[in-house]
Amino acid sequence: MSTFKFEWITDWETVYSEPFQQQWFRWCEDAANSHVFFHPALCMAWIETYRRIRNIKPAFCIARFHNITIFLPLVLWIQNWRNAYHRLIVPVGYSDFDYHDPLVITKNFTDEIMPAFWVELKHFLPLKFYFDSFILDGLRQYTHFPWFSEVAENSSFASIGHFSNGGEFLQSLSTKLRGDIRRQIRRLQQLGDLHLITYDNPLLLEQSFAGFMERHTQRWLKAYKAPDFHHNLIHRGLPNGPVHFSELKVDEHTLSWHLGFSYNRCYYYYMPAIDTEWQNYSPGKIHLFKLIENAIEKGTDLFDFLRGEEKYKTGWSGNTQEIYRIDLHQANMGSYFKKPLLFIKKKLF
Numbered sequence: 311m312s313t314f315k316f317e318w319i320t321d322w323e324t325v326y327s328e329p330f331q332q333q334w335f336r337w338c339e340d341a342a343n344s345h346v347f348f349h350p351a352l353c354m355a356w357i358e359t360y361r362r363i364r365n366i367k368p369a370f371c372i373a374r375f376h377n378i379t380i381f382l383p384l385v386l387w388i389q390n391w392r393n394a395y396h397r398l399i400v401p402v403g404y405s406d407f408d409y410h411d412p413l414v415i416t417k418n419f420t421d422e423i424m425p426a427f428w429v430e431l432k433h434f435l436p437l438k439f440y441f442d443s444f445i446l447d448g449l450r451q452y453t454h455f456p457w458f459s460e461v462a463e464n465s466s467f468a469s470i471g472h473f474s475n476g477g478e479f480l481q482s483l484s485t486k487l488r489g490d491i492r493r494q495i496r497r498l499q500q501l502g503d504l505h506l507i508t509y510d511n512p513l514l515l516e517q518s519f520a521g522f523m524e525r526h527t528q529r530w531l532k533a534y535k536a537p538d539f540h541h542n543l544i545h546r547g548l549p550n551g552p553v554h555f556s557e558l559k560v561d562e563h564t565l566s567w568h569l570g571f572s573y574n575r576c577y578y579y580y581m582p583a584i585d586t587e588w589q590n591y592s593p594g595k596i597h598l599f600k601l602i603e604n605a606i607e608k609g610t611d612l613f614d615f616l617r618g619e620e621k622y623k624t625g626w627s628g629n630t631q632e633i634y635r636i637d638l639h640q641a642n643m644g645s646y647f648k649k650p651l652l653f654i655k656k657k658l659f
Contacts (some may be wrong), residue, residue, distance in 0.1 A: 313426050314380070316373055316434050316540035319370035325357070337381050339574075342419035346573040347407040347448070351551045353383055355542035356403050359512070363536060365389075369399055369439055371412075373427060380427055382412040386439055397441040401448070406539065408465065408578075408616040410448040425453045428636075432457070436640060444638040448617070452634050459635040463617055468602070471575075471611035476603025476637075487625045491599050494592045506600040509555050512544045519544060522567035526583035540569065547571070558597040562636035565593035568601060576612040577605040596625070 324330055334350045346352060360366055369384040383402040389395060401410040414423060432455075435444060450465075451574060473479045480488055498504045509515040523540065527533075547553030554575040558566045565588045571578040579601070584594045602613050615623045617633055 314373040315376045316430070316438075317374070317651070318435075318438055319368055319372070322368060324360075325368050325370065326437045334381070337379065337415050339415050340368040340415050340474065341381075341413035342416055343411055343414050343588065344574050345409050345411060346552050346571040346576070346578055347403050347409045348381070348383060348411075348413055349552050349573060351547040351553070352407070352543065352571070353402045356406060356539065357385075358546075359536050359539040359542050360385075361570075371431065371435075373430070376422060377416055377418070377610040380412050380423075381415065382431075386441060387640065399435070399439060399441045399444040401446055406536070407449055408580075409450065410446055411450055416584065421451075421589070423623040424451055428453050428458075430461060442640055444636065447633070447635040449636065450631055452632070457636055459637060459648060461632045461634065463633050464619055464630045465633055466615045466616045466619075466623045466627045466630050468613045468615070470602060470606050470613050471609075471630065473606050476599065476606055479602055479606060480599070484625060490543050490592065491595060494596055498560055498565075498591055498596065502563075504558075504560050504596075506604065507557050508604075510548065510550075515544070515555060518564065518567065519555070521564065522555075522569065522583050525567070528586075529583060543569070547632060553618040556597070556601065558593055558600060563588075565591065566597040568597055570601070572605070572608075572610070575610050576614055576653045577601065577610050578614045578616060580616060595622075602626075 319325060319330070331350055331354075338344055338349050357366075365388040366385040366387075369386045371380075371382040371384055373380040373382075384399055385402055387398045387400055389398060401407075403410065410425075412427070416423070435441075449458075470479060473482070480491065483491075495504065509518075512519075519541070523535075525534070543553055544555065548555060552571045554568075554570045554572045554577070556568050556570075557564050564585060566582065566584040568579070568583075569581040571580060579598070582594055582597065584597075605613055613627075615627060
């Protein structure tokens with residue numbers, strides 16, 4: 311017997327409609343496990359980007375039971391001939407966003423809610439959509455099912471709500487890291503006015519944003535960037551939204567940039583870049599400290615370093631969060647015949 315009543319949004323007209331956008335925003339605001347990556351501003355930036363370059367269709371899931379609503383924005387991605395027209399269901403944001411936990415809108419969140427949802431989603435999803443694979447990563451709550459992976463990776467975060475200022479936070483760091491930050495700040499202050507600036511109008515940062523993207527691309531040459539995706543993030547999410555863009559400057563010289571998110575008393579450290587001509591001054595490290603200092607002043611509780619186990623993160627936080635993944639593959643005839651085609655594609659390309 312079904313516990314949840316499932317509804318599906320499968321047309322873009324409804325997704326773009328003002329009533330649904332308003333409802334989506336309320337769900338994000340009211341969810342017991344709200345996170346920025348299912349905020350409509352970020353998701354719509356992703357949708358606008360990928361609708362132009364991928365064959366994607368909405369498969370938004372709304373599941374209700376008594377006073378519980380679970381919202382999971384998914385898309386059906388029909389891949390091209392090089393991928394044997396593989397039909398893949400993935401979350402909005404997919405590899406560009408770090409977390410994809412379904413939003414759970416309830417005043418009484420318990421650990422028993424999600425296992426029941428996953429069981430019924432696994433049952434109803436194939437009845438509604440024809441697909442080959444369902445991949446959902448960036449999950450922070452584990453459920454003991456065979457199609458749930460063990461720990462896929464970790465994310466790290468710092469609890470900063472109990473600090474009254476950046477100086478107190480600095481004192482909590484190791485002697486080596488604290489000393490290096492202070493030394494580099496002194497060196498930079500000897501060169502001019504060291505300051506962090508932020509923007510609230512995307513039209514005012516076009517030149518700065520271009521420099522940021524150029525430097526980031528130079529540092530990560532092989533990292534794929536969907537055309538205009540980050541530009542869309544800025545224009546969708548900066549004005550009165552969760553997107554936060556900043557520069558670290560000495561006088562008029564930009565040392566580093568950061569594109570991140572600030573939402574629901576949490577700051578997300580998403581995309582940094584530095585001017586390598588200043589790298590001996592550790593601008594990325596100083597920029598990061600300034601962001602944490604600024605977040606503390608604004609009453610932020612958590613500073614989330616997001617997924618990935620880069621070594622530098624351990625110096626800033628001892629807190630880690632395990633990240634899980636769902637891999638569900640259909641055993642239909644179409645998927646069976648696509649497997650050798652995908653193997654041939656890997657050999658040829």
